[in-house]
Structure formats: C-alpha cells, structure tokens
C-alpha cells in the first residue's frame with residue numbers, strides 16, 4: 001500500500017532483460033499483473049511457468065491477458081513443486097524471497113538455481129537494507145514483517161542475506177531505487 005506503483009515500475013523495468021523466446025519461471029507472482037506486462041513486450045513466443053501458493057492469486061492470474069504466450073499455472077508452495085533441471089532461461093522472484101528465513105531461503109534458492117540453465121538470468125527484485133538505510137526504512141521493513149507474519153504467517157523476520165548465495169553468479173546489472181530501498185539485480189548463472 002505504501003509503495004503501490006513503485007514496486008511495479010521496478011519489475012516492469014526488469015522485463016527488458018528477458019530475451020525473446022525465453023522459457024520463464026515466475027515464483028510468487030501474486031495477482032498476475034506481470035503476465036500482462038510481459039505480454040506487452042512479448043505477445044507470443046514465451047513459455048511461462050507461474051507458481052503461487054495462494055489459490056486466490058492463481059485464480060486472478062488465470063484471468064490475465066497473456067496473449068499468445070503459453071502459461072502453466074501451478075498452485076502450490078515452491079517447496080512442494082518439482083521443477084525440471086537446467087530448464088528455464090529466466091527466473092523472476094519479485095518480492096518473493098523476502099518471505100523466507102535464511103535457511104529456507106537457501107533451500108528454495110538451491111531449487112531455483114538447479115532449474116535455471118547455465119548462463120540463464122535470475123531477475124532478483126526485493127527490498128534492501130544496509131547499515132546506511134534510514135531509520136524510516138528499517139522501521140518500515142520491521143512493520144511489514146510484523147504485519148505479514150500475522151496476516152499470512154510468513155516465517156521470515158528479516159531480509160535474507162543474498163550476497164553470499166549469489167556469489168557464483170555474474171552480476172550483469174545492479175540498480176537501486178527509492179533511496180536504496182529496493183534493489184534489482186540481473187544475475188547470470190555461470191556455466
């Protein structure tokens with residue numbers, strides 16, 4: 001509610017890194033608005049797997065106009081979903097990995113890593129905090145975690161430490177938004 005359109009614009013910007021004809025995995029996609037944005041750029045030729053554990057979100061996402069792209073919807077937690085190895089060219093996890101505690105983050109990231117092709121792209125978008133973050137940013141993240149722990153029973157209490165996990169990836173682009181509160185990283189898996 002606080003950021004609304006801003007969270008969307010970062011994601012829309014990230015879509016320009018998707019190569020035409022890609023096989024894409026979207027995890028925790030929410031209402032599916034991103035499927036329409038992807039279709040605006042690529043009206044056809046994409047094969048998309050769309051995972052969300054919420055049946056409501058999947059129901060809303062199925063109603064989206066994703067044009068001539070192929071979309072397979074999976075209504076299940078990522079943890080319970082089996083994914084093909086070395087299959088996807090692009091993985092999108094916008095505001096998804098922040099739902100997990102560090103150990104679960106590493107387990108689910110490992111699963112995603114295995115499903116990504118060598119040289120495939122992982123479009124990572126999430127909140128970012130550092131020692132330099134403002135007091136307001138730290139409070140806001142604390143508030144979000146308290147709220148979502150009560151509302152959706154997420155297990156996380158703080159943002160995961162992603163840097164060590166992605167240390168073997170090449171960072172093709174790293175952009176910060178909204179006074180360094182949101183980061184986009186375009187990460188390429190090594191061979």
Ligand SMILES: C[S@@+](CC[C@H](N)C(=O)[O-])C[C@H]1O[C@@H](n2cnc3c(N)ncnc32)[C@H](O)[C@@H]1O
Nearest residue numbers: 028029030052053054057076077078094095099
């Ligand atoms: C914060 S929302 C982000 C939605 C969307 N990416 C966006 O930015 O508008 C997180 C989404 O991840 C889904 N989710 C949470 N935990 C999940 C899990 N373990 N497996 C699959 N989906 C999950 C939720 O149902 C929710 O739709």
